[in-house]
Amino acid sequence: MTESDSARERDVTATGILREFQDDWEAGLRPNLEDYASRAPEDVRQEVLAELINADLRRRRSLGENPSPTDYIQRFPADQPTITAAFSAIDDTIVTEGSKREPDLGSTEVDIAVGEKLGKYEIRSVLGIGGMGVVFGAYDTVIRREVAIKLLSSKHSTNENALSRLLQEAQTAGAMHHPNIVGIYDVLEVEGAYYVVMEKVPGDDLSEVLKKSTRGFLDWKLATRIAMDCCDALTAAHAQGLIHRDIKPQNIMLTVESTVKLLDFGLAKSDQDSEKALTQHGTILGTPDFMSPEQCSAREINSLSDIYSLGATYYDLLTGHAPFTESGTQLQVMFAHCNQPVPSVSEKHPEVPAGCDRIIQRAMAKRPEDRYQSAAEMRKDLAALLSKEEPPPPVAAPAVTAAKHFPWKIAAGGAVVVAALAILFALSGLFNDRSNDGLQTENGNAFAGKANQNVPIFRGVTADTIRLGTTTAFNGPNEELGRNMVIGMKSYFDSVNDAGGVHGRRIELTVLDDRYDPDKALENMKQLFEDRKVFAVIGNVGTPTANVTSVFASKNGHLFFAPLTGASLLREDPPDRYIFNYRASYQDETAALVKYFVESLRIAPEQIAVFAQNDAFGDDGFAGVARAVKPYDIEVDQLLRVGYDRNQFNIDEAVSTIVDDKNDIRAIVMVSTYKVAARFVKRVKAVKPDMVFGAVSFVGSRAFAEEFRENGPADGEGVIVTQVVPPFMSNATGVLEYRRLLQKYNPEYEPGFVSLEGFIAARIFTEGLRLAGPDLNTETLIDALHRINDLDIGIGPMLTFSPSRHQASDRVWGTRLTKEGEFESFDLE
Incomplete structure (x- = not known):
């Protein structure tokens, strides 16, 4: 008998054990778990045992029993990690709007219904229902806009982990304001119940888009554009030190305007946070079909894990299925992520350019250091592919030896969380450990030596990125000022980035909420410059906050640009070298x-x-x-x-x-x-x-x-x-450009004076960056700003800075x- 014959026999044996076990349950028998486990071939025993326990657990629960892990550990004391894995499958899937199943509020425990009011929000519809709670469609009666409200069910509202995930999503996504990330507007706490108010996105998630596609997969050009937008969203998230950890088609929306929106930051993790914030040691969070090898094995992850998951998602869009879906159960899918080579897209779909395969192969490299080292780097190859410039071949990496595939077909259910598999993989030798020594940076990202484009040239400046920051009010009495100022700035910065950036560098904006509180604003400034390493701050909101933040910036030689305040303390004579204003006082x-x-x-x-x-x-x-x-x-x-x-x-x-x-x-x-x-x-x-x-x-x-x-x-x-800005509905050239870009990048926002001010601030700052040239630091930028004289951006007054003038405009409308x-x-x- 050859080795391959032996492998086929073992496959049949493993499959047969599981099938017979299920058949016994179907026949009304209560099969002996120990007997079936003893029949499993030694080299696949743990995987078979996990499936047997999982099946046994589901059957017993269907009979009203509630066995605990301890019950099984007592029977298999040497297999505790395997038993923990078997208990891991949890169905936490939200039914999205437009799906065939009608939402049934009777199946959940929530304390509010359609037609009721939650503060200023009118509850108008049910968008989705899942094991964790409900997503309502609502109407903000003050701002006059449609919103979505996520509410935990009663039984989960007292669950510390569930509540932590809900608040984690609000805090992480709420800190980001990007056209490709679903916005978080508010967090409410009413009688102990927490509600997250977010942007309502008209459209479908990509899993629904695939289902509605006549071919079951997307045209490669559309898939590539979607992947590019996802790269933009991840670039913004990673710039704030956030790792999404659950990139998959269900968490990516395609709006009716064909805008891509990344959502569900419930599993997001800050690279500065302890893993214990969301889970216990050895627990794996994510979706198996799209998880990176290091995620599958519960190892420490960084932003490169999101790159891998985006590569798997791109594969799904091009083929209609995830890369290793056919591997069988969740355990086998995760096993394949760690050991199996990624299947070729173009072999089954010859109409797809080979460049798509090269991008996927690099994004999904087993070793993090062999992947794209940033979402921006991946985006460049995607853009080159669309422009018919084939991306370069991936960096040579050690060959992956294909592990034996066991075609198990027993369904294990739709899991979102799979626990304790790190130990299981280690015991089974399923993950080959490769050292990353010398490749870790302070934020956990792995880099590829001299080829890396993110090596800092100056604080907040790399070869392809300029990172700016702002501390502003996103909650409290002045929240609308903060939100709109940021939207205006980002509308212009996004247009600059789409045009190739400034001297090849994209502009990223890190936003921190200070609630219009000076103490919090000062704390944010320290975090922005000392922890987030931003180049400069722009568009901070308010005089009380500026009273402390401007002093911090000036004392430390940091550029403080165009705050939303007309305070005289920012307008000394002669002016402070590090403080620049756009607006009239x-x-x-x-x-x-x-x-x-x-x-x-x-x-x-x-x-x-x-x-x-x-x-x-x-x-x-x-x-x-x-x-x-x-x-x-x-x-x-x-x-x-x-x-x-x-x-x-x-x-x-x-x-x-x-x-x-x-x-x-x-x-x-x-x-x-x-x-x-x-x-x-x-x-x-x-x-x-x-x-x-x-x-x-x-x-x-x-x-x-x-x-x-x-x-x-x-x-x-x-x-x-x-x-301090012209009428926002005027036909002045600069105002027309503002409205066009606001509509393009942030169509959910109406034009207004504050967002126009943010737009103008970003426009002037970008002009300074252009004049400063590629050799950028704080002093070269300030010298460049001093050369702005009679700048005409189409808003009426000419704008001028000089060493003795740090207020660009005196005009009042x-x-x-x-x-x-x-x-x-x-x-x-």
Whole structure:
């Protein structure tokens, strides 16, 4: 008998053992597990035992029994890892919108139903149901947009691991804002239940797209474009030190506009986090069909594991099935990932270019150091393939010896988590250990020597990347300002990246949430520069936060560019070398308001009051008004100021003082945030409907208007808001470009003044990068910014920096709310 004959006989024996065991159960017998296990060939005993225990466990549970691992360990004391693996299969699959099975809320334990309200969110539909809970379709009645809300079922809401995964997804995805990543808007906690509010994506996940495809697989060009967009999403995630760990077709959405969206960061892991944050030692998280060899064996993983999973997903899109689906059970699929060569796509699909195979083979190399060393590197080869420039052959790697394949066909169920297989693989000798000594960087990524494009040239700068950061408000009273500022910046940066970047470098933006809290903002700055190693910060939001973050930047020689604030502390004379502003100052804005009140509306200067936040932001605005009324012989102690505490809504005293007739106030300059400003206007107008209100731009025009729409926009009619950017619906050349790119990269966002400001900031910063040339560091960029003189980006004023001028524009525009709740432009002069 030859060796191959012997192998075939062992295959039949292994398959026969499992089939007979199942047949006995089907016949109503209770087969003896020990007898069947003793018949297994020694070289496959552990795999057969795992399948036998898994089948036995499922059958006993179907009879109402609930055996524990201990029950089996007592019977097989030497096989504890195998027993743990058999207990691993957990079905946690969400049924997506559009699938054949109708969602049945009766099968879940949730405390909210369609038609009810969750805060400002109206629950309108059920998008999906899974073992962990429900995903609802909802409507945000304040922002007026469709959202999705993920809610854990009652039985999982007290499960520490389930809750940890839900919050992990919110924290990781919520920190990223990228056109190819589903956005997280909010996290709610109501009576102990946690809800994650996220972007609702109209479309199908790629598994559904494949099912609906007439051929069962995608055209190679479409598949390649999808893979490129996934690379962009992973580049953004990896730039923040996040590893997704579950890249697969079900976690990638294709919208009706053909935009790719990566979702489900429930398993995501920071390269700085302990593995214990989500799991116990020896547990494997992921989906077997798309898991990397190191993931299969529960070894330490880094971003290169996501590269492998994306390669497997690309294979699936091109063929209609995962690379090792035909290997059999989950154990055998994972075994194949570690030992079997990746099958050729073009052999079965000759219409697919050989370049697709080369990309897949490199992405799915068994050894991490033989793969693409970044998602950006993989994207370059994908782009070259589309442009008919064949990608280079993969770096030579040791040949993988194909392991014997056992064609087991016993179904083990749809597992999402497979536990303790690391020990099983080690005992079976299924994973060949190859040393990575000398190839680990501080963030866990493996690199390929001189060929690596991510070796830092300067902090935050590599041969192909410039990493920027921002600390901003993504939650709290100013969340809409932070979100929109980032969206505007990213819309321009994404267009630059699609055009090849700046001197061959892509621009990446790391976003951290500070909730408009100075202490948190300072903590974020330290993390951005010291841990995340960003090159510069751009578009930070708020004066109180800038009061500490700008000092940190200047003290350490870090560039602090275009914050969303008009604070005078950022406008020293002569200017701080490391602080640059785009916008007009609050003094410019308040001076324009006072001049308009006095000279156009004929309001006496002594009848003007200030409603201001009780902090550096309010102080700065009040000082601007005081300076503006001084030429009218009004001293600072004669100027009435009322206010409120930051992040609070305590305005009772402010309202009563303003409406007191003895103060004879006719106009108010508001230096405040949008939520509290709207409440103040409504309450004052209820007593004095003819009061004139003017607010500086930080109020956030769109969010401000939305606050009035909830109870009728008439309350806001006539309220003036100064702007530091031109009207966002104008046909100015630069504004047209802004709207086009916003629609292209972030179509779910409406145009607005704040996102336009972010766009302009990114546009100016990019011009500085171009002028600085390829030899980039902080000082060369600052010198380049000083050379920007009369830059015309199509917004009206020419923009200029110099060593003595670090504010590019002094221009202030006037807008006011109509009774319909929209803004109209008017001349402040």
